[in-house]
Amino acid sequence: MPSSADPATAGRGRLFAVPGLVMVVALVVVPVLALASRTIDSASLFGVWSRPGIVDAIGFTVFETILSTLVTVVLGLAPAWALSHHSMPGHRFALAVTTVPFMLPTVVVGAAFLGLLPGSVERGLVAVVIAHAYFNVAVVIRTVAPVWATIDPMLVAAARNLGASRSRAFVSVTLPLLKPALLSAVAIVGFMCATSYGVVRMLGGGDATLEVEVYRRAILFGDIAGASTLAVAQLVVAAICLFVWVGKDRVVFTESGHRSRRRDHPAARVVAVIATVLTAVPIVALVLSSIRSRGHWTLAGWRLLTSDSDVPGLQVDLPDVLFRSLAFAAIAAAIAVPVGIATSTFSAAARRTILDRVLLLPLGASAVAVGLGIVITYDSAPFDFRSSWWLPPVVHAVVALPFVIRVIQPVQSRIPEHLRSAAATLGASPLRVWATVDVPLISGAIRTAVGLSLAISLGEFGATSFLTRNDSDTLPITVEQLLGRSGDLARLAGHGVAVVLLLVTLVALAFTTRSRRSWSAS
Amino acid sequence: MERVVIGLELDAVSVAHDGRTLIDHLSFGVERGSTTALLGPSGVGKSSLLRVIAGIDRPTSGRILLDGADVTDAPIHRRRIGLVFQDNQLFPHLSVADNVAYGLRNAATREARRSWRGTRTHERVHELLSIVGLADRGDDPVGILSGGEAKRVALARGLAPTPGALLLDEPLTGLDRALHDRLMEDLASILRTTGTTALIVTHDESEARFLASATVRLG
Numbered sequence: 175m176p177s178s179a180d181p182a183t184a185g186r187g188r189l190f191a192v193p194g195l196v197m198v199v200a201l202v203v204v205p206v207l208a209l210a211s212r213t214i215d216s217a218s219l220f221g222v223w224s225r226p227g228i229v230d231a232i233g234f235t236v237f238e239t240i241l242s243t244l245v246t247v248v249l250g251l252a253p254a255w256a257l258s259h260h261s262m263p264g265h266r267f268a269l270a271v272t273t274v275p276f277m278l279p280t281v282v283v284g285a286a287f288l289g290l291l292p293g294s295v296e297r298g299l300v301a302v303v304i305a306h307a308y309f310n311v312a313v314v315i316r317t318v319a320p321v322w323a324t325i326d327p328m329l330v331a332a333a334r335n336l337g338a339s340r341s342r343a344f345v346s347v348t349l350p351l352l353k354p355a356l357l358s359a360v361a362i363v364g365f366m367c368a369t370s371y372g373v374v375r376m377l378g379g380g381d382a383t384l385e386v387e388v389y390r391r392a393i394l395f396g397d398i399a400g401a402s403t404l405a406v407a408q409l410v411v412a413a414i415c416l417f418v419w420v421g422k423d424r425v426v427f428t429e430s431g432h433r434s435r436r437r438d439h440p441a442a443r444v445v446a447v448i449a450t451v452l453t454a455v456p457i458v459a460l461v462l463s464s465i466r467s468r469g470h471w472t473l474a475g476w477r478l479l480t481s482d483s484d485v486p487g488l489q490v491d492l493p494d495v496l497f498r499s500l501a502f503a504a505i506a507a508a509i510a511v512p513v514g515i516a517t518s519t520f521s522a523a524a525r526r527t528i529l530d531r532v533l534l535l536p537l538g539a540s541a542v543a544v545g546l547g548i549v550i551t552y553d554s555a556p557f558d559f560r561s562s563w564w565l566p567p568v569v570h571a572v573v574a575l576p577f578v579i580r581v582i583q584p585v586q587s588r589i590p591e592h593l594r595s596a597a598a599t600l601g602a603s604p605l606r607v608w609a610t611v612d613v614p615l616i617s618g619a620i621r622t623a624v625g626l627s628l629a630i631s632l633g634e635f636g637a638t639s640f641l642t643r644n645d646s647d648t649l650p651i652t653v654e655q656l657l658g659r660s661g662d663l664a665r666l667a668g669h670g671v672a673v674v675l676l677l678v679t680l681v682a683l684a685f686t687t688r689s690r691r692s693w694s695a696s
Numbered sequence: 697m698e699r700v701v702i703g704l705e706l707d708a709v710s711v712a713h714d715g716r717t718l719i720d721h722l723s724f725g726v727e728r729g730s731t732t733a734l735l736g737p738s739g740v741g742k743s744s745l746l747r748v749i750a751g752i753d754r755p756t757s758g759r760i761l762l763d764g765a766d767v768t769d770a771p772i773h774r775r776r777i778g779l780v781f782q783d784n785q786l787f788p789h790l791s792v793a794d795n796v797a798y799g800l801r802n803a804a805t806r807e808a809r810r811s812w813r814g815t816r817t818h819e820r821v822h823e824l825l826s827i828v829g830l831a832d833r834g835d836d837p838v839g840i841l842s843g844g845e846a847k848r849v850a851l852a853r854g855l856a857p858t859p860g861a862l863l864l865d866e867p868l869t870g871l872d873r874a875l876h877d878r879l880m881e882d883l884a885s886i887l888r889t890t891g892t893t894a895l896i897v898t899h900d901e902s903e904a905r906f907l908a909s910a911t912v913r914l915g
Contacts, residue, residue: 326785328752328781328783328785329785329787331750331752331772331779331785332779332781332785332787333787333798333802334751334752334771334772334773335750335751335752335772335773335777335778335779336773336778336798336799336802336853336854336857337773337774337799337802337803337804337808337857338773338798338802338804339773339804342802343773343802346798346802347787347789350789351788351789
C-alpha cells in the first residue's frame with residue numbers, strides 16, 4: 175500500500191485512484207463537457223438569457239439563497255451554542271437528532287413541509303426558505319459547535335472582567351473566534367441553497383431556481399440548448415466556489431480539537447430541547463399527513479399503496495418501487511465504498527493534488543447537470559446507456575463517492591506509518607499489512623461510508639429525475655409524482671411513500687451512528 | 697496616626713464548588729494601594745475565591761466591598777475588579793496592543809468608552825506596555841509571545857482600565873527560575889508604581905513575602 179516516503183510505492187498507489195477517476199470522468203466530466211459543447215455549438219450562449227423565465231430563475235435563486243442562508247445561520251447559532259456544551263446530558267442524542275435533517279432525502283423534507291405548513295404558504299418562497307433552513311441548520315451546528323466548544327469560557331470572562339457587556343464580549347471575542355467556522359457554514363449553506371433542486375421542485379410552486387429551470391427547459395419545454403447553457407453557467411460558478419473553498423483549510427464538520435470544560439448551562443439545555451423538538455415536528459407532521467386528511471383519520475393512502483389500485487393515474491406498486499430503490503442503494507454502496515477505499519488509500523498518501531480535486535467534482539457538479547449531461551452523452555450507439563437499468567445506481571455511486579472519500583481518507587491518513595512498518599518487519603506482505611492494520615483501523619469509517627452511500631442513493635432525486643423511466647421509478651421520484659398531483663388520495667399516498675423513504679433512510683443512517691468507536695474517535 | 701483605608705473587603709464570604717464548601721465565612725480587607733497575598737495549598741479554593749471576587753461566580757453567602765461599596769451583586773463588567781488569569785487568557789485574535797486596549801475600548805459605560813477615544817487609548821497602551829517592558833511589541837500577535845511576555849501583557853491589560861482592585865491568580869507560576877525572579881521584582885515595582893490595590897494568589901511563601909505587605913492563609 176502506498177507510502178508517501180517511498181516514491182515507487184506512491185507511484186503504484188496511483189493505480190488505486192484509477193477506478194474512481196474513470197467513474198468521475200465518464201459520468202461527470204464527459205457529460206458536463208458534452209453539455210458545454212452543446213452550449214458552444216448553439217446560438218443560445220448569449221440568446222438564452224433573454225428567454226422568458228431565465229431572469230426570474232436567476233433572481234429567485236440569488237434572493238432565496240441569500241435569505242435562506244441568513245435565516246439558516248441565525249437559527250443555527252443558538253443550537254450551535256447549546257450543543258457546544260459537551261457536558262450537557264443528552265448532548266449526543268440532541269446532536270444526532272438535529273443532524274438528521276441534513277441527511278434526509280430532499281423530497282422527504284419537501285413532503286414533510288407540505289404536510290406541516292398551512293395552505294397559504296405551503297408553496298413559494300416562504301416554504302422554500304423554511305425547508306432550506308430546516309435542512310441546513312445541521313451544517314451550522316456541526317461546523318460551528320465544535321469550534322465554539324474550543325473557545326475557553328474564561329476568555330469571555332476575561333472580556334467581561336475588562337468591562338465588556340455580554341453582547342460586547344460576544345461581538346468582540348466570541349464572534350471573531352467563530353469567524354472561520356461561520357464563513358465555512360455560510361459557504362456550504364449558500365452552496366446547498368443555490369443548487370437546491372428537490373426542495374424547490376416540491377415547494378417552489380411557480381418559483382424556480384436555476385436547477386429547476388434546467389429541468390423544466392430540458393424535460394418540459396425540450397429546450398436542451400437553453401438548459402445546457404444554464405447548467406454550464408451554474409457549474410462554472412459552482413466549480414470556482416468549490417476550488418476556492420477546497421483550497422483553503424476551512425473548518426468543516428469536525429469534532430476534533432481541544433474542548434474546553436464548559437459548565438452545564440440551564441439555557442443550553444432549554445435551547446437543545448427546543449431544537450430537538452423542532453427537528454422532530456416536520457417528521458411527525460409527515461407521518462400524520464399520510465393518515466389524516468381534511469380533519470379525518472384515514473388509511474386510504476396506505477391501502478392504495480399496499481393493494482392493486484384501479485384509480486386512474488394512481489397505480490403505485492410500492493413493494494416494487496421499494497425493492498428497486500433498495501437494490502439501487504445496495505449497488506451504489508457496493509461500488510462507491512470499495513472505490514472510495516481504493517481512492518483514499520492513494521489520496522491519504524498524496525493530498526491536495528489535481529487528482530484529489532477531480533475526485534471531489536461530483537460534490538460541486540449539480541446533480542441536474544450531471545443527469546442532463548448523461549442523457550445527452552449516452553444516447554447513441556455504441557454508448558446508448560440511457561435505458562440501462564444499471565445507470566441510475568452507478569450515477570448514485572458517483573454522487574456518493576466524494577462523501578465516501580471524505581469519510582475514509584482523513585481516518586486513513588491518521589494511521590501512523592510506524593504501525594505498518596512494525597507489521598512489515600514481522601513478515602506481513604503489503605496486502606497483509608493493509609488487511610491487518612489499515613482495514614481494522616478504518617472499519618468504523620467504512621461502516622459510516624456504507625450508511626452514507628445507502629442514504630445518498632435512496633434519496634437521490636436530481637440526476638435520477640432525468641434517468642428513470644416510467645417502469646423504473648425510485649421512491650423519491652414516486653413521492654414527487656404523487657404529491658405533484660391533485661386530490662387527497664394522491665397526497666395521502668405521496669406522504670405514505672415519503673414515510674417509507676424516511677424509514678429506510680433512517681435505517682441506512684443507523685450504520686453511521688453505530689460506528690462511533692472508530693479510529694477517528696481515538 | 698495615619699488611618700488605614702480599606703480598598704477591597706470580604707465580609708463573611710463563603711464559596712462552594714460542585715456542592716462542596718471550599719471557603720466558609722472568610723473575612724479580610726486589603727489596604728487601598730497595597731498588596732495582600734492569599735496563601736494556601738492547592739485545592740483549598742484560592743482560585744475559586746478570586747473568581748467569586750471578580751464576579752465570574754457567586755458566593756454562597758457574604759459580601760464583597762470595593763472602596764466601601766457593596767459590589768456582591770454587581771455584574772462582572774461593572775464592578776471594576778480586574779483579574780489576571782493564571783493562564784493569561786489573552787485574546788488570540790488581537791495584537792498585543794489591542795489586548796491591552798480591550799478594556800478601554802469596551803468599557804462598561806458609554807462615558808468611559810468616550811473618554812478613551814482617539815489618541816488617549818494609544819497613549820495609555822504605550823504607557824502600560826512601557827511599564828511592563830514591551831513598548832516595542834504592540835503590533836505583535838500574542839501567539840508568538842514567550843511565557844514571561846504573555847504574563848506581562850496580561851498584567852498590562854489588567855491594569856489598563858485602572859481597576860479599583862486587581863486580582864492576580866498565581867502570576868509567576870510556570871516560569872523558569874531566572875524569569876520568575878526577574879518578573880517578581882518587576883511585578884512588585886509595577887504594583888507599587890501604579891498604586892494598585894492588589895490581591896495575589898500564590899502557594900509560595902517567599903513570593904508572598906516579597907510581593908505583599910499582608911498575608912491571608914487558607915487551609
